[in-house]
Each structure stands twice: as C-alpha cells, then as structure tokens.
Amino acid sequence: MEALLEVRRLKVGYNVEGGTLWAVDDVSFSVDKGEIVGIVGESGCGKTTLGLSFLRLLPPGSKLEGELLFDGRDIVKLSEEEIRALRGKEIAMVFQDPMTSLNPVLKIKEHFLETIRTHLALSEEEALKMASEVLGSVGIPPQKLEAYPFELSGGQRQRVMIALALVLKPKLIVADEPTTSLDVVVQAGVLDLIRRLREEFGLTIVLITHDLGVVAQVADRVMVMYAGKVVEIAFTEEFFSAPLHPYSKALLFSVPNLDLEDFDLHSLEGSPPDLLNPPKGCRFYPRCFEAMDICSFKEPEVFRISKSRFVRCWKYYG
Numbered sequence: 001m002e003a004l005l006e007v008r009r010l011k012v013g014y015n016v017e018g019g020t021l022w023a024v025d026d027v028s029f030s031v032d033k034g035e036i037v038g039i040v041g042e043s044g045c046g047k048t049t050l051g052l053s054f055l056r057l058l059p060p061g062s063k064l065e066g067e068l069l070f071d072g073r074d075i076v077k078l079s080e081e082e083i084r085a086l087r088g089k090e091i092a093m094v095f096q097d098p099m100t101s102l103n104p105v106l107k108i109k110e111h112f113l114e115t116i117r118t119h120l121a122l123s124e125e126e127a128l129k130m131a132s133e134v135l136g137s138v139g140i141p142p143q144k145l146e147a148y149p150f151e152l153s154g155g156q157r158q159r160v161m162i163a164l165a166l167v168l169k170p171k172l173i174v175a176d177e178p179t180t181s182l183d184v185v186v187q188a189g190v191l192d193l194i195r196r197l198r199e200e201f202g203l204t205i206v207l208i209t210h211d212l213g214v215v216a217q218v219a220d221r222v223m224v225m226y227a228g229k230v231v232e233i234a235f236t237e238e239f240f241s242a243p244l245h246p247y248s249k250a251l252l253f254s255v256p257n258l259d260l261e262d263f264d265l266h267s268l269e270g271s272p273p274d275l276l277n278p279p280k281g282c283r284f285y286p287r288c289f290e291a292m293d294i295c296s297f298k299e300p301e302v303f304r305i306s307k308s309r310f311v312r313c314w315k316y317y318g
C-alpha cells in the first residue's frame with residue numbers, strides 16, 4: 001500500500017498563558033491511499049488539533065514541528081500560498097459542528113460557489129452544476145441549493161458539509177466528529193455514505209471521533225490518542241478483538257454490547273492531565289490499572305508489536 005499521508009514526529013503547540021500547550025506531541029503514523037483511519041480518544045486529547053494541522057488551520061502563533069508528508073510534499077514547509085491552493089482542493093475538512101461552519105445568512109448554493117470559485121474559474125452555472133451533482137451523490141436534492149442552513153435537518157446539514165468537502169474531489173478528507181450531533185438512525189446513514197463515497201471516489205479519509213462504535217463500523221485502522229500522544233495503532237479488527245494499551249481497554253469498556261469477556265477491562269476514572277504540565281513518565285500513569293514503577297518516571301516508547309501494530313506502553317517492552 002502506498003501512503004498518501006505520512007506524519008512524522010509531529011508536534012503542535014498552542015500559545016497560551018503560561019507557555020506552549022503541546023496538544024499534539026510526537027505523533028507518527030501514516031494513512032494509505034483509499035484507507036479510512038479512525039482517530040479516537042477522550043475530549044481534549046488533541047484529535048481536532050491533529051486534523052487542523054493537516055490543513056495548517058492553526059491560530060496565529062501556534063507551533064508546528066515535525067513532518068507532514070502529503071503526496072510527497074511536506075505541509076509543514078509549504079508557503080501560505082501553497083497551503084491555500086491545497087486547502088479544500090486536495091485536502092478537505094468536515095468540521096466538528098455543521099451549524100457553526102455553515103454561515104446561517106448564506107444559502108447552501110453560496111457556500112458551494114465560494115468553495116468552488118476559490119479554486120476554479122467557473123461560471124455560476126457551471127459551478128452550480130458541479131454542486132448539484134455532488135449533492136446528488138450524498139442524497140440531497142438540488143433544490144436545496146436555494147435553502148438556508150436552518151431550513152435543513154441536522155442530517156441534511158451534515159450531508160451538505162460532506163458534499164462541500166467532496167465537491168473539488170480532494171485526495172484526503174478529514175472528518176471531525178461527522179456524526180456526533182446526529183441521532184442513531186441518521187448517524188448510520190451518514191456512516192454508510194462515508195463508506196460508499198470511499199468506494200466511489202477512491203477517497204482517503206481520516207475520521208476523528210470519540211465514539212468507538214463509529215470506528216468499528218467504518219475504519220480500516222484505529223489510532224488511539226491520549227493527552228497529545230498516540231498510544232495505540234492497530235487494524236480495526238485486531239483492535240476490537242484484543243486491545244493492548246490499558247487506555248484502549250478502558251475506552252472499550254465504555255462501549256455497550258461489546259463482547260470482550262476475555263479481557264481485564266476497567267472503567268475509566270479521573271480525567272486526562274493538564275497538557276501545560278503533563279505528568280512525568282507515562283501520561284496515562286495516574287489513571288492506569290496496570291501501571292508499573294517505571295511508568296511513573298519514564299515515558300514509554302512506541303513499541304512495534306507486529307507489522308501493523310504499535311503501542312506506547314511499558315507492558316510491551318522487550
């Protein structure tokens with residue numbers, strides 16, 4: 001498999017009172033062409049920050065270190081002009097909250113016209129034809145181009161957001177919690193759609209979610225983040241049949257109806273650490289049921305368990 005995105009030792013830091021808050025801290029992974037990789041973890045662990053860094057949509061003053069190789073080019077090093085040309089055109093993002101990312105005073109068609117004409121010199125008619133086609137492929141009738149965002153249901157808005165991300169046929173889509181605000185039935189529809197679009201458009205998708213059920217349904221691989229760090233990477237199947245990191249096990253414990261009787265699962269107590277003052281040693285140590293002495297003072301490395309499997313935990317040392 002050929003990698004479309006290769007993230008190497010990536011660090012993303014926000015400038016905050018008291019210093020730099022490293023929301024993504026030494027993250028390495030890759031996404032193959034045509035693959036769906038699910039990124040999971042509790043609130044505040046750095047998922048959205050990681051996604052935004054692929055488009056360099058970070059607030060002024062943020063720090064971005066390491067490498068982000070997209071189709072051979074390092075996004076970290078691109079000029080502002082180059083990154084603007086790439087945004088939406090080659091990498092598109094479906095944002096966490098469709099109600100705030102669609103402008104309430106603009107009709108749906110205005111959103112499409114803006115997105116399309118930022119990159120392509122097309123007439124309004126040509127651009128709207130493109131928009132109608134892509135709306136069709138997400139199951140929204142073209143008449144909705146004339147609607148305002150509030151006139152659509154939550155599920156329709158989410159489909160519009162996906163269509164907006166798709167309209168320029170990007171190579172990579174970063175979907176941040178694309179189904180979180182939706183009820184279960186609508187959510188299933190959107191997940192189906194994501195799977196179908198991957199086939200149809202040969203899309204590569206990074207799917208950010210705190211919901212492991214979503215990952216189980218659509219992702220080929222799972223990457224678990226905790227406090228800015230990657231703690232486990234695995235194929236979805238092997239992950240759900242045998243989670244390795246104690247944090248992964250705790251996350252799985254919170255998913256109803258999973259048959260994981262063979263594992264020593266514990267519910268997750270406490271909360272993630274303050275990223276301005278992370279604990280010495282393993283960041284999960286204060287909440288870990290399987291912690292050893294070393295975990296309190298030495299940060300675990302990422303251990304490679306098999307060709308496809310990585311885990312940042314001293315239990316798997318040696």
Ligand SMILES: Nc1ncnc2c1ncn2[C@@H]1O[C@H](COP(=O)(O)OP(=O)(O)OP(=O)(O)O)[C@@H](O)[C@H]1O
Binds near residue numbers: 021
């Ligand atoms: N613009 C910002 N300025 C300063 N700190 C920020 C900013 N955005 C996020 N953070 C901090 O960075 C850390 C990671 O946040 P991020 O939004 O990436 O997490 P997340 O995993 O997407 O969480 P959620 O599941 O709630 O969406 C958090 O500690 C958060 O408070």
Ligand SMILES: [Mg+2]
Binds near residue numbers: 096176
């Ligand atoms: Mg987020």
